[in-house]
Amino acid sequence: MGDEWQTLPDLLGSGPLDLILVGINPSRYAVEKGHYFARPHNRFWPAFSRSRLSRPMREALGIERVEPRHDIEFPRFGLGLTDVVKRPTAKSSELTPEDYRLWVPRLSERLARHPARIVCFQGLTGYRAFLEHALGHKPRRVLAGRQELTLASAEVWVLPNPSGANAHARLEDLVAWQDLLAEALDRGTGRGGPRDP
Secondary structure, eight states, rough: OOOOSSOOBBBBOOEEEEEEEEESOOHHHHHHTTHHHHHTOHHHHHHHHHSGGGGGHHHHTTTOOOGGGGGGGGGGEEEEEEEESSSSSSSSGGGHHHHHHHHHHHHHHHHHHHEEEEEEEHHHHHHHHHHHHHOOOOOOOOOOOOEEEETTTEEEEOOOSSTTTTSSOOOOHHHHHHHHHHHHTTTOOOOOOOOOO
């Protein structure tokens, strides 16, 4: 791609997934550590560890708490991780409109190549940018939760940004939202433990 910086690899496996979690972009700290949501004040992992969403992983791995180092295990459990923009920054507010124009089509291609039952954006900012640059739609207001949009056959959800800078969402709120995602996944065929490699 000609990019002169490192970023986090997509963790999307090779087969269909239950859920793809889409961050805004990796922080430089996360890239340095080599794991998603690695900044100590990010609430993604504490919320994930307490939610029903992580239960199959916790039980199969024999752990009480899921940590950034476990992100590599996600595809084994039908989960995927990627970002709207792959260029790392200190803060997501440093992203430019050009970043979104460049990277949103690439995200659309990744999501088309990796079918999932649910695609969940971690924060309204990334989802709004996706709507604008993938679909040419500038919504006036977006609320967290399940969206009317579907991508291929995937439900689309938006959860509050787990960043510690997001004072509007408490840890308990993030856990509750992830529990709702788990309920959505459990409807229909449900999901289980680890998959065959």
